[in-house]
Amino acid sequence: MEQEPNYTDPYLAGLVHRHADMIMRIAYTYLKSTADAQDICQEVFLKVVKHRKTFENAEHEKSWIIRVAVNCCKDALRSPWRRLFSPFGDAMPPIADKQNQEVVSLVMDLPKKYRIVLHLYYFEGYATAEIAELLQSKEATVRTRLKRAREMLKSNLIGGLANE
């Protein structure tokens, strides 16, 4: 990947188009609020520009942005500012298909430590070792959380929607 030390307009536009959707989904997984996910999106990109990070390749860029997004979400969850002024998330995920919405809702009902592992594994397609690195955790912990999350989902899902 070509290095972009000057953070030109085309590079910034490309950066947003490459990663904005991914950040929105990760932030939604943590915060369960579209509005808060949009805030995280802005914060992550501002951090990228502030740090003027030069990435070795596309995968390095993506994983760095995921780590920043995860940290921003954790900070947001800790923030008394958010607790005071934005205590409510979306009532239901903004998804048109009812069945898809129900499954996403079931995942969102899980504790956040399970949600993010499920998301990175199933949606982003990361291996457990890679998730452990992204979340600065142990691979065994990721595996356990993944297993536990599947068990909890299976016990909640009706009609065999978990077709893994």
Add this chain to the structure above:
Amino acid sequence: MNRYVEGMKEIKADEELKSSLIQSLQQSRTPQPRKKPISKKAALPVAAACLLVVLAVFAASSLRTDRGPAFSAGLVIHAYADDGSAVEMKPNVELPLGNYSPIMSSVPGLPLQIGSSEADSISVLAEHGTLAEWSPPASKVINKGSNASIKPGETLYWSPMSEASEWEENPSTLITVIAYKGKKEIGRRQIEVRVNEDNPLYYTGVLFEN
């Protein structure tokens, strides 16, 4: 988990958000112009001129004999720091106002709670940006434009966005707070809200006593 994957595909940044992100990134990337340093040759007359101005102002204020009571009308303004704590703004003390991003739709702006022991209504005017009223958990935000009238003790939100929801790039803005008893103005204060140069999400505020 196919349904999860299909469902999550619908959670994405819309084109409006992406455009707004690109625009704000381009603005934040632009380095602030460096102030031209004053040469040593020019520094002495400048310093002398400044000293004269300060002395003139000091002398003029000392000669005033018709100074009335403090024109504050018991105005008490609380801002909210980044940790969510309410802090009373003191005259001429810079206060961190927490973070706010223009597309932060979960919060309509930087909150300012304005109280007064003497006034029965308070008028607020913003030089730039917009003012809004909002009472969570109700989701409705009432946009007041650049001029709002509130009751003492109510919270008003200031946002750097213009009424047309466009980003207004102003390094600082003045918010004027006027206390009224009936129709008579009984107090006035000004708050200068400044954008943090290093992080455009953060603001500081200074209260000026008129």
